[in-house]
Amino acid sequence: MTGAPPRIVLAKLGFDGHDRGLKIVARILRDAGMEVVYLGLRQTPEGVAAVAEQEDADAVGISMHNASHLTLGPAMVEALRALGLATPVVVGGIVPADDAETLRAAGVAAVLGPGASAPEVVAAVRRVAVPDDG
Amino acid sequence: MSPSPSPGPAALLRVARGGDRRAVARLITLVERGGDTALEIAGLLPAADDAGHVIGITGAPGAGKSSLTGRLLACLADAGRTPAVLAVDPSSPLTGGAILGDRVRMDGFAAGAFVRSMATRGQQGGLAFAVPATTRLLAHLGFDPVIVETTGVGQVEVDIASAADTTVLVTSPGWGDAVQANKAGLLELADVLVVNKADRPGARDARRDLELMLDLGHISGLEARAGRRPEIVLTVATTGDGVPELLAAADAHRASLAAGDGLVARRRRGRRLELAATLERSLRALVDTAMDTPAGRRVLADVEAGTMSPADACAVLLAGMGPQPPRGA
Numbered sequence: 498m499t500g501a502p503p504r505i506v507l508a509k510l511g512f513d514g515h516d517r518g519l520k521i522v523a524r525i526l527r528d529a530g531m532e533v534v535y536l537g538l539r540q541t542p543e544g545v546a547a548v549a550e551q552e553d554a555d556a557v558g559i560s561m562h563n564a565s566h567l568t569l570g571p572a573m574v575e576a577l578r579a580l581g582l583a584t585p586v587v588v589g590g591i592v593p594a595d596d597a598e599t600l601r602a603a604g605v606a607a608v609l610g611p612g613a614s615a616p617e618v619v620a621a622v623r624r625v626a627v628p629d630d631g
Numbered sequence: 632m633s634p635s636p637s638p639g640p641a642a643l644l645r646v647a648r649g650g651d652r653r654a655v656a657r658l659i660t661l662v663e664r665g666g667d668t669a670l671e672i673a674g675l676l677p678a679a680d681d682a683g684h685v686i687g688i689t690g691a692p693g694a695g696k697s698s699l700t701g702r703l704l705a706c707l708a709d710a711g712r713t714p715a716v717l718a719v720d721p722s723s724p725l726t727g728g729a730i731l732g733d734r735v736r737m738d739g740f741a742a743g744a745f746v747r748s749m750a751t752r753g754q755q756g757g758l759a760f761a762v763p764a765t766t767r768l769l770a771h772l773g774f775d776p777v778i779v780e781t782t783g784v785g786q787v788e789v790d791i792a793s794a795a796d797t798t799v800l801v802t803s804p805g806w807g808d809a810v811q812a813n814k815a816g817l818l819e820l821a822d823v824l825v826v827n828k829a830d831r832p833g834a835r836d837a838r839r840d841l842e843l844m845l846d847l848g849h850i851s852g853l854e855a856r857a858g859r860r861p862e863i864v865l866t867v868a869t870t871g872d873g874v875p876e877l878l879a880a881a882d883a884h885r886a887s888l889a890a891g892d893g894l895v896a897r898r899r900r901g902r903r904l905e906l907a908a909t910l911e912r913s914l915r916a917l918v919d920t921a922m923d924t925p926a927g928r929r930v931l932a933d934v935e936a937g938t939m940s941p942a943d944a945c946a947v948l949l950a951g952m953g954p955q956p957p958r959g960a
């Protein structure tokens with residue numbers, strides 16, 4: 498059957514304590530017709546990967562606002578691959594252009610800056626999160 | 632990504648039986664999408680047996696269903712059991728999207744368990760259409776128990792009692808949950824009653840309210856018909872107090888069912904209601920198709936304009952839909 502909504506796992510990695518941005522993204526994706534598994538704050542790449550496996554997620558969206566994206570972004574990709582999952586990773590947050598390149602080189606599927614509009618967020622997630630019809 | 636040919640249901644099921652969680656997750660996705668693949672998977676599972684234990688957790692929004700489920704997972708892990716959870720949250724009727732926020736409340740307790748979030752995708756009654764097929768799959772794969780958390784329910788009919796062997800109704804003090812639950816007929820469906828948030832004032836009153844309503848059921852004869860008076864358990868999901876007692880009550884209920892013909896009767900009722908739900912869904916699809924024709928749109932316009940009564944429109948549409956050709960014709 499076609500038309501199943503994309504399933505997105507959304508989490509914030511690391512230890513800082515604001516989830517306002519993540520909640521807004523969850524709402525944006527929901528209102529665009531996606532199913533969002535909301536994990537909230539203080540998650541680890543390994544924990545999120547285990548959830549993505551159980552939820553058969555079509556994409557993982559992560560944010561972190563403490564300049565740790567260069568370690569946590571690639572770590573998220575690696576944690577998924579370690580489970581044999583090809584799930585695309587979208588990174589959101591304050592990421593300088595150079596770093597965005599580095600993240601993409603490390604296998605991150607898309608990077609969204611803090612200024613990304615709702616349609617931009619939706620478009621980026623839609624582009625990478627294609628429910629496979631296997 | 633290279634589009635590797637994805638394994639078929641039979642191959643997935645073989646791998647899933649070996650404990651591969653990715654295969655389990657994939658199978659659930661296929662069951663959830665419905666259609667021929669879902670039927671194929673259902674056909675691969677053994678016919679009715681009385682193995683497994685499906686525990687339904689229902690109650691008002693915010694009563695503590697997910698927090699309790701998380702604590703139950705910890706208890707079950709301590710007991711060396713391998714539980715699975717199916718956590719249902721509502722889809723937006725407008726966009727079809729959903730925020731599945733149950734498992735975040737199980738965080739920290741779910742390690743080792745298999746937890747799957749599921750959106751209702753247009754189904755009423757606090758569950759998703761795919762719940763019965765998914766619980767059967769999970770029970771077949773050896774998960775024990777399979778816990779189903781419904782959406783938050785209050786004054787609506789809930790279907791959980793037909794999808795679970797043991798239905799746990801979660802209430803909390805001070806919100807009149809017990810009264811609401813009684814109104815909605817939820818109390819009649821419950822096998823175990825929980826007063827959660829027992830750390831808050833009013834927990835004893837809430838228990839007394841429940842006892843009173845059960846007493847009324849005793850007097851009215853409902854209890855005799857149900858065959859059993861549900862146990863009441865006080866819990867604090869945030870600390871885990873009372874949760875071992877809740878698990879014991881659910882297990883005891885399962886044992887009492889199995890001791891008589893209760894389990895068989897439950898599962899028969901479950902299948903009967905599943906048939907009704909499947910029929911309803913198919914009829915709705917027929918209706919949607921009929922409405923999406925020039926004739927259907929004409930009738931709809933007349934009804935909207937007030938020039939045709941809904942009853943007349945219904946007769947016209949039904950006449951246009953049937954009689955259906957016999958099967959195989």
Ligand SMILES: Nc1nc2c(ncn2[C@@H]2O[C@H](COP(=O)(O)OP(=O)(O)OP(=O)(O)O)[C@@H](O)[C@H]2O)c(=O)[nH]1
Nearest residue numbers: 692693694695696697698736783827828867868869
């Ligand atoms: N004080 C207190 N708070 C609790 C208790 N159990 C749950 N809560 C809080 O109640 C809120 C709702 O808990 P959940 O477990 O999400 O409730 P739920 O019934 O799953 O909610 P929905 O799935 O949205 O219907 C959370 O803030 C919990 O921390 C309890 O025993 N005592």
Ligand SMILES: [Mg+2]
Nearest residue numbers: 696697732733
């Ligand atoms: Mg919940």
